[in-house]
Amino acid sequence: MDIPKDRFYTKEHEWASIEGGTAYVGITDYAQSSLGDITFIGLPKIGDMIKQTEFCATVESVKAASDVYAPLSGKVTAVNKDLVAHPELVNKHPYDKGQIFVMEISNPDEKANLMDEEAYRSYVEGLSK
Amino acid sequence: MDIAGTEILKKTPLYETHVAMGAKMAPFGGWLMPIQYDGILAEHAHTRSEVSIFDICHMGEFELEADPLSSGLDRVVTQNIVSMPLGSCRYGFILNETGGVIDDLIVYRVKDQSWMIVVNAATIFGDEKHFLKNMTGKCSFKNVSDKLGKLDVQGPKSKEVLVKIFGDRVKSLGYYTFSEFFLWGERCIVSRTGYTGELGYEVYIPADHVVRLWKLLLEDKRVKPAGLGSRDTLRLEMGYPLYGEDLDTAHTPLEASFDKFVDFSKDFIGKSALLEEKERGLKDNLIAFKAETRRSPRHGFGIFSKGRRIGTVTSGSFSPSLSVGIGMGYVSEKQEAGARLIVKEAAIEIPVEVVKKPFYNKTSL
Numbered sequence: 001m002d003i004p005k006d007r008f009y010t011k012e013h014e015w016a017s018i019e020g021g022t023a024y025v026g027i028t029d030y031a032q033s034s035l036g037d038i039t040f041i042g043l044p045k046i047g048d049m050i051k052q053t054e055f056c057a058t059v060e061s062v063k064a065a066s067d068v069y070a071p072l073s074g075k076v077t078a079v080n081k082d083l084v085a086h087p088e089l090v091n092k093h094p095y096d097k098g099q100i101f102v103m104e105i106s107n108p109d110e111k112a113n114l115m116d117e118e119a120y121r122s123y124v125e126g127l128s129k
Numbered sequence: 130m131d132i133a134g135t136e137i138l139k140k141t142p143l144y145e146t147h148v149a150m151g152a153k154m155a156p157f158g159g160w161l162m163p164i165q166y167d168g169i170l171a172e173h174a175h176t177r178s179e180v181s182i183f184d185i186c187h188m189g190e191f192e193l194e195a196d197p198l199s200s201g202l203d204r205v206v207t208q209n210i211v212s213m214p215l216g217s218c219r220y221g222f223i224l225n226e227t228g229g230v231i232d233d234l235i236v237y238r239v240k241d242q243s244w245m246i247v248v249n250a251a252t253i254f255g256d257e258k259h260f261l262k263n264m265t266g267k268c269s270f271k272n273v274s275d276k277l278g279k280l281d282v283q284g285p286k287s288k289e290v291l292v293k294i295f296g297d298r299v300k301s302l303g304y305y306t307f308s309e310f311f312l313w314g315e316r317c318i319v320s321r322t323g324y325t326g327e328l329g330y331e332v333y334i335p336a337d338h339v340v341r342l343w344k345l346l347l348e349d350k351r352v353k354p355a356g357l358g359s360r361d362t363l364r365l366e367m368g369y370p371l372y373g374e375d376l377d378t379a380h381t382p383l384e385a386s387f388d389k390f391v392d393f394s395k396d397f398i399g400k401s402a403l404l405e406e407k408e409r410g411l412k413d414n415l416i417a418f419k420a421e422t423r424r425s426p427r428h429g430f431g432i433f434s435k436g437r438r439i440g441t442v443t444s445g446s447f448s449p450s451l452s453v454g455i456g457m458g459y460v461s462e463k464q465e466a467g468a469r470l471i472v473k474e475a476a477i478e479i480p481v482e483v484v485k486k487p488f489y490n491k492t493s494l
Contacts, residue, residue, distance in 0.1 A: 037170040039170075039425065060423075060424065063169070063358060065427065
C-alpha cells in the first residue's frame with residue numbers, strides 16, 4: 001500500500017498535499033485499489049467553494065460510483081482535465097498524474113482534522129482486519 | 130463497501146484456487162464468487178481478443194428423462210422443445226400464470242427423451258419446485274447442480290484452446306449445439322454457447338474435476354482467468370439480459386422484447402396471460418440506451434422523457450469497448466432508436482440515446 005509521507009489523509013481516503021495556502025487533492029492508493037478500474041471522474045468546477053468533509057467530486061468505477069469529500073475548506077482553483085479522457089490515471093498514479101484538483105485553503109487550522117501518513121496507515125490496516 | 134457479514138455463502142470447488150490466485154471475491158446470488166483478477170477492463174479486453182475462463186459452477190443444472198409432451202415438460206418452458214434436434218440447445222423461459230418470468234434457461238436435448246436444463250444460481254430451488262409441481266406426467270428429474278461443475282471458455286481463440294483438450298470434434302460444434310466428450314474418463318458436455326458475445330463454449334464436467342480442468346486450461350498461455358465483473362460488462366454490451374435485473378416476475382418476455390424465445394404455436398404456462406397482454410398492449414418496454422459520456426447509468430436510476438419519469442434502469446455499466454456508459458431499462462412509453470432521454474439519480478444526470486441491441490457487434494461470435 002503506497003502512502004506518501006509528504007501529505008495528509010481523510011477517513012474517506014482523500015489525500016491533500018499542502019504547500020502554503022494551496023492544497024493538491026486526490027484519492028489514495030487504497031481507494032483506487034478498492035474501487036477497481038476507474039471509468040469516470042466528475043470534476044468540481046473552478047471557483048467552486050467547498051467545505052471540509054462535504055461532497056466535491058465523483059469517482060466512478062465499472063462497478064460503483066463514489067463521492068469524493070473535500071479534505072479542507074476553500075476555493076477550487078484548478079482541475080485535472082486529463083482525467084476526463086483518461087480517468088485510469090487515478091488507478092495508475094493516484095498521487096501525481098491522477099491528482100483531481102487544486103484548491104486555495106480558507107482555514108489552515110482544519111489541517112488538525114487530517115491524518116498524517118502514520119495515522120492513515122494504521123487506520124487502513126485496521127480496516128482490512 | 131460490501132462485506133459478506135454473517136450471510137452463509139456457498140463456495141464453488143474453485144474457491145481456494147481463486148483466493149490463491151489473488152482474485153477479489155464478493156457475494157453473488159448466495160455464492161462467494163471471483164469478481165475480478167487483473168481488473169474488469171483488462172479481463173474484458175482479453176475476452177474480446179484472446180480467451181478467458183470463467184468459473185460458473187454456481188449455476189444450476191437439472192437432468193430429466195421425460196417424454197416432452199406427456200410429462201408436461203414442453204408446457205413448462207416457452208421454447209419449442211419437441212422440434213429440437215438431438216445435440217442442440219435452445220434458450221427460453223419458465224413463466225408463472227400471469228406471464229411473469231420465473232427464470233431464463235437453456236434446454237439441452239441429450240437424447241430423444243433425455244434433457245439437461247441450465248438455470249440461474251439464485252433461482253435453482255424455486256425452479257426445481259416449479260418443474261416438479263407442473264410436470265405431472267411420467268418423468269425422472271434430478272437436480273445435479275452440486276455434482277456438476279461448469280466453466281465458460283470464451284474468446285476468439287477458444288476453439289483452438291478446446292481442440293487441444295477435447296480433440297478435433299470441437300470444431301464441428303455449431304452455435305447452440307453441443308456434444309459429449311470424455312476427459313480423464315469423465316463424461317463432459319461442451320456446448321458452443323456463452324454470455325459474452327464472443328466465439329465461446331460452456332463446459333460441464335463433474336464437480337470434483339473442475340479444478341484440474343481449470344489448471345489445464347491455464348497451461349495454455351492464451352488463456353486467462355476472468356471474474357463475474359467482466360462477465361457482466363461483456364454480456365451487457367451484447368444486450369443479453371441478467372435474471373433479477375432485466376428479467377423478473379414483474380415483467381413478461383413480451384415486455385422484455387424476447388418474443389422470439391416464446392413459441393405461441395404450442396401450449397405453455399403463462400400463454401393466456403401473454404395473449405391477453407398482446408390484445409391490451411404492453412405496460413412496459415425494455416429499451417437499450419447509450420450515454421453521451423463515460424458516465425454509467427446504474428440499476429435503479431430513473432429514466433426521464435421531457436421532464437417526466439417514464440421508467441427505471443435495470444442494468445447499467447461503463448462499456449469498455451465503446452468507452453461510454455450503456456444500459457437497459459423498462460419504460461412505460463415505447464421508444465424508437467434515436468430518441469433522447471435522461472437517466473437521473475439525485476444530482477447525477479446522464480443524457481442518453483435509445484439504441485438497437487447489441488451495443489457492440491464487432492465480435493467473433
